[in-house]
Amino acid sequence: MSITRVLAPVIVMVLAATILVVVVERELSAAWFRLGVQPQVMSLLEKSMADQKRLDTASPGNDGLYRRRYEEIHRVLNNLRVLEHSRSRIVSRYQAVLLAVLGLVVVAGSTTQVLGQAREHRRLSSIQDALQALSGGGVDLEVPVRGRDGLGRVARMVESTSRLVGRQRKRLEAMRTLEQWQDTTRRISHQLSGPLNAARLELSRLHELLGGTSDPGDALACASNIDTQLDRLGRWTRSFARLGRLPEPRLVADDVAGIVQHFEEVFSSAWPGLHLAMDLARPARAMVDRDLLEHLLTNLADNAARAMGGAGGTLGLAVSTEGQWVRVDVADSGPGLPADVVDRLFQPYVSRKERSDGMGLGLAIAHKIALDHGGDLRLFETSEQGTTFSLVLPVLPCNSEVE
Amino acid sequence: MKAAVFAVVLMPLVVQAAEPRVVVDSATGVVMVRHLAGMLDAPEVTRNLDSGLTNGFVIQASVHREREAAARGAARVDIRWELWDEVYLVDVVAFDGHVTHLKLASKDDLASWWSSAAFPVLSGRGLAAEGSAVVKLVVTFVPFSQSEVEAARRWVTQSGEETGSARNGPNQPEGRSSSAVVNLVVATSIVRRAILRREWTVKLETGGGG
Numbered sequence: 001m002s003i004t005r006v007l008a009p010v011i012v013m014v015l016a017a018t019i020l021v022v023v024v025e026r027e028l029s030a031a032w033f034r035l036g037v038q039p040q041v042m043s044l045l046e047k048s049m050a051d052q053k054r055l056d057t058a059s060p061g062n063d064g065l066y067r068r069r070y071e072e073i074h075r076v077l078n079n080l081r082v083l084e085h086s087r088s089r090i091v092s093r094y095q096a097v098l099l100a101v102l103g104l105v106v107v108a109g110s111t112t113q114v115l116g117q118a119r120e121h122r123r124l125s126s127i128q129d130a131l132q133a134l135s136g137g138g139v140d141l142e143v144p145v146r147g148r149d150g151l152g153r154v155a156r157m158v159e160s161t162s163r164l165v166g167r168q169r170k171r172l173e174a175m176r177t178l179e180q181w182q183d184t185t186r187r188i189s190h191q192l193s194g195p196l197n198a199a200r201l202e203l204s205r206l207h208e209l210l211g212g213t214s215d216p217g218d219a220l221a222c223a224s225n226i227d228t229q230l231d232r233l234g235r236w237t238r239s240f241a242r243l244g245r246l247p248e249p250r251l252v253a254d255d256v257a258g259i260v261q262h263f264e265e266v267f268s269s270a271w272p273g274l275h276l277a278m279d280l281a282r283p284a285r286a287m288v289d290r291d292l293l294e295h296l297l298t299n300l301a302d303n304a305a306r307a308m309g310g311a312g313g314t315l316g317l318a319v320s321t322e323g324q325w326v327r328v329d330v331a332d333s334g335p336g337l338p339a340d341v342v343d344r345l346f347q348p349y350v351s352r353k354e355r356s357d358g359m360g361l362g363l364a365i366a367h368k369i370a371l372d373h374g375g376d377l378r379l380f381e382t383s384e385q386g387t388t389f390s391l392v393l394p395v396l397p398c399n400s401e402v403e
Numbered sequence: 404m405k406a407a408v409f410a411v412v413l414m415p416l417v418v419q420a421a422e423p424r425v426v427v428d429s430a431t432g433v434v435m436v437r438h439l440a441g442m443l444d445a446p447e448v449t450r451n452l453d454s455g456l457t458n459g460f461v462i463q464a465s466v467h468r469e470r471e472a473a474a475r476g477a478a479r480v481d482i483r484w485e486l487w488d489e490v491y492l493v494d495v496v497a498f499d500g501h502v503t504h505l506k507l508a509s510k511d512d513l514a515s516w517w518s519s520a521a522f523p524v525l526s527g528r529g530l531a532a533e534g535s536a537v538v539k540l541v542v543t544f545v546p547f548s549q550s551e552v553e554a555a556r557r558w559v560t561q562s563g564e565e566t567g568s569a570r571n572g573p574n575q576p577e578g579r580s581s582s583a584v585v586n587l588v589v590a591t592s593i594v595r596r597a598i599l600r601r602e603w604t605v606k607l608e609t610g611g612g613g
Contacts, residue, residue: 074486075554077455078551078554078555079551079554079559081455082456082551082593083555083559086593089593090589094585094588097584
């Protein structure tokens with residue numbers, strides 16, 4: 001709340017009130033007081049006293065009546081004269097009282113004004129915070145602004161909007177989950193039906209072979225084919241189980257650059273034709289699970305190697321710190337991602353490989369590991385020159401011990 | 404030339420004459436103040452002398468010997484013009500509380516009395532014998548008495564109450580009217596304040612009675 005916004009009206013109010021009081025008091029109060037002790041009034045009273053005296057002389061038998069009247073007038077005249085002597089003091093004290101009352105009124109008015117503005121400022125801030133929370137994804141918000149005025153109504157509207165957004169989001173999440181399950185069941189049935197159909201056909205053929213006089217070599221080939229299909233099913237279900245059995249990370253303070261360096265040393269020859277290029281900044285410490293982080297990097301490298309195919313290429317690993325985050329960029333020199341998979345890249349069973357010998361779980365697992373570390377895995381950029389994924393992890397302060 | 408001679412020769416005499424005298428009566432030992440004629444002629448006094456209010460002169464004297472106060476005292480003179488009887492009523496209150504009442508028929512009588520009056524301000528036994536001393540004399544003039552102040556205050560307060568009663572109606576319980584605050588302001592603003600103050604420092608003289 002700006003101090004000038006409060007002070008300006010208060011100063012104007014004080015000035016206006018002071019001018020008003022001074023003018024009114026000087027022009028009205030002082031004039032009324034002058035009227036009360038008018039010299040003419042006093043002169044008339046003096047004459048009246050003289051008249052009483054003359055009357056008493058003229059008719060002495062009135063038993064002191066005129067004398068009493070005289071005394072009465074005399075007392076009033078004396079009082080007026082005393083007042084006249086105290087005129088300046090009375091006026092100045094009257095002004096002081098008026099100014100004191102004015103001061104009280106101004107102080108009370110100013111206090112009310114300041115408190116009112118502070119209250120409005122607080123209420124506005126609350127609404128602002130709520131809107132910020134709403135824009136940041138907050139739902140079912142409680143805005144601590146009561147009242148039936150405009151701000152109160154706005155607060156109720158923000159609350160009802162946040163509830164509505166919450167309901168819509170739940171609905172969307174439910175729909176998305178259903179869609180994912182539908183997609184998953186479709187893929188599972190597809191993955192299962194292929195080898196099962198092949199195995200069933202081979203079994204039929206085996207029955208025919210065993211029932212006739214065929215060459216035993218053909219029967220052995222059929223049995224081998226069935227074994228291949230069942231092996232494929234086995235690999236698929238193991239891969240499927242890996243996602244479900246992904247462990248909780250055991251976070252310890254570690255140097256991410258060191259982990260990436262170690263990864264390069266161990267896995268530099270794991271992918272034929274893939275050259276690993278390092279750009280490491282030290283120190284870059286974070287709370288990480290070394291095994292899971294290497295798992296994540298392996299998945300990204302594996303994905304990149306598959307994207308580049310047999311042609312080979314370069315996989316760049318760069319570690320840097322950006323404010324509160326440690327950033328690991330993993331960039332390949334592959335052909336880039338198809339536009340249709342970019343939006344659902346981290347969903348399970350989404351694969352960019354045309355020949356789907358992978359299960360489409362690598363990026364989903366990598367994403368899950370990043371999220372479990374309190375960080376994130378994002379697609380930084382993709383083009384015909386390559387694709388870059390960025391892993392971000394919360395940084396540890398420099399003076400933290402590295403375990 | 405004549406004016407210059409007058410200024411050089413006669414003015415000190417005039418000033419000497421205007422200055423009051425403080426004398427220790429060798430018989431009674433009372434310190435008396437005399438020759439306050441200049442006070443009665445002051446415009447602040449002459450303006451109020453016939454007002455009908457009690458005009459008060461307060462005479463304060465402090466005797467100093469070798470720059471240290473040796474004794475102090477005061478007297479008061481109240482003068483009121485009584486229009487009905489057309490006389491000046493004078494009360495002289497001495498330092499010991501003794502009051503002398505006088506009734507003077509005219510302003511001339513008053514002036515005559517005032518010029519020759521001696522006002523007893525303190526008991527100065529021993530002061531004369533101890534050598535030279537100076538007296539710091541302060542005379543103030545107040546145009547009305549304390550009892551008149553009280554009367555005016557009562558009058559103002561009663562006026563306010565009557566106004567409040569009249570507004571509430573005769574059968575209504577008497578409430579505190581809004582004018583009560585104004586009356587309070589007015590009533591408490593009425594105080595006795597001197598409108599004239601004169602000071603002299605004169606030698607303490609020793610003289611005979613009267």
